[in-house]
Amino acid sequence: MKRRRGQGGIVAALALAAVLVFLAGEAVLFARSKEGSLYLAQRGLVHSRSRVTESVEETVRNGLRRLGLTAGTPEAEATEEETGPVYRWDIALPARASLFLVNSEITQSLEGHGGRVFDGWETNPAATGESITMRVGVGKTVTHELVFTRRAGEGENEVRLAVLIEGFGPEDADSLGQVALKLPFAFSGAVVANERDAKKWSESLRAGGREVVTQIPMEPMNYPARSPGPDAVLVDMTKNQIRRLVKKHLHATPGRVAALPYLGAMALQDADAMRAVTQELRDEKVAYVEVAGEAHSVGLESASHAGVPFLRLDGRIEPGRGTGARSTRAVREQLRDLADTARRRGFAACVARLEPRTLVALRAEIPALENQGVKVVLLSALLRPSVY
DSSP, rough: OOOHHHHHHHHHHHHHHHHHHHHHHHHHHHHSHHHHHHHHHHHHHOOHHHHHHHHHHHHHHHHHHHOOOOOOEEEEOEEEETEEEEEEEEEEOTTTHHHHHHHHHHHHHHTTOOEEEEEEEEETTTTTTEEEEEEETTTTTEEEEEEEOOOOOOOSSSEEEEEEEEEEGGGGGHHHHHHTTSSSOOOOOEEETTSTTTHHHHHHHTTTEEEEEEEEOOOOTTTTSHHHHOTOOOSSSSSHHHHHHHHHHTSSSSEEEEEEEEOOGGGGHHHHHHHHHHHHHHHHHHHHEEEOOOOOOHHHHHHHHHTOOOOOOOOOOOOOOOOHHHHHHHHHHHHHHHHHHHHHHSSSEEEEEEHHHHHHHOOOHHHHHTTTTTTEEEEGGGGSSSSO
């Protein structure tokens, strides 16, 4: 009996040893795998640097592919730093590409796959065009220095400028709307969708050779003290409620090519709300437009992830605080600055309010810019299903 118990102990020990050897082998294989290397690198442990570098490169490529972009290969000769080699990767962007959205997509892609952005900065050298540099990697390991450069005018034979005039629809704006329809250049008109005359103005714009953009009322800050009117998209609504409202507003503005938020500062910050909005835009085959500078907005990223064509407008054209000629002059100066942006990168776009002084300035300045070689186009000429 004693001999049998001894033999049983030996068998158990051998079995345990076999299990330990198996687990050790699996641990080695895991550590050498891409997933294992990422796991170790995230925790500051010894890892396969080459595997981590490959993983980061793959993640960046996938992010660029979602944006409709391609990239070359990182430089073979890396810069030796204290933590190891760092590969520089120069990636050329189309002249119309948005550095803001490239930065956002790459950051989200890396964070979603265990990576991170250590540092980033923008430069604007006159000789090469605008660029953004991002140092990226995993854990405490920097693997790549990404340099995205949008070269001035590359791929663009024309200097194009798009003007969107917003505020069509309210009854008290009818006379100004009629003045706008007589402007001697191409423009797109944004119609407030929950106004009674939204359909009428959509049809009038189309009849005049203009494009229609739906202004969708959304929840602003300080709601309900500040109200966008009935049937606004509110952040506490369900996904289906939001989609039904968006569909209703789109159908109230026949011929629409894009949608622009009306007020909506609160809704623009809500990921669930904007996801529902852009999903409905995708199904209705309508693009998304947003003005640059909307604080903490997730609208453009939501449109990108939904596969919706979108455009980030460069800013608002507004009269100065003065009156008469002084305020009109301020609008004209803003338009000239916008034209300079278009000359630098090939295109620019803005939104202007349906307002007397603004209309006077547009009538005077836009033909002057056209005489200088700036081509004024409708908004759809700048819409692309990419990073633009």
